[in-house]
Amino acid sequence: MEAVVYSNFRSNLKDYMKKVNDEFTTLMVVNKNPDEDIVVVSRAEWESTQETLRILNNQYLREKLIASRKEIAEGKSLQRELIEV
Template structure:
């Protein structure tokens, strides 16, 4: 994760926004006051992080994931062929 001073970030905002989106890596924007330091990340990464937090905090969903993981680890599953469906235009 790269860090950049606030003054440089402000001067080059557009290029840093593009970099964050293109690289899919967060950027730390530093200031002289450590309490004002922020992290900039793409909306896509933010949305992904929020969804991960929602899943991890949902006991019902996590129980289903753990159960599926156990079944897979024990070899308790069946392989299925995918069915191709033709769509009418």
């Protein structure tokens, strides 16, 4: 994770926003007081993280995911070609 001081972040906000979005990277913005540090992520990364948390916090979905991964590991899954419409 890249870190940048607040003043540099503020001066180059547009560039940092572009970098976070284009490179799908996380940026830590640090200040003199560590309690005021923040982390900047792209909207896509935020939504992906929220979806992962939603799945992991849902017992039914979590168990379904674990069972599916087990089937794949044991070779009990089928691979199929996608049909393009």
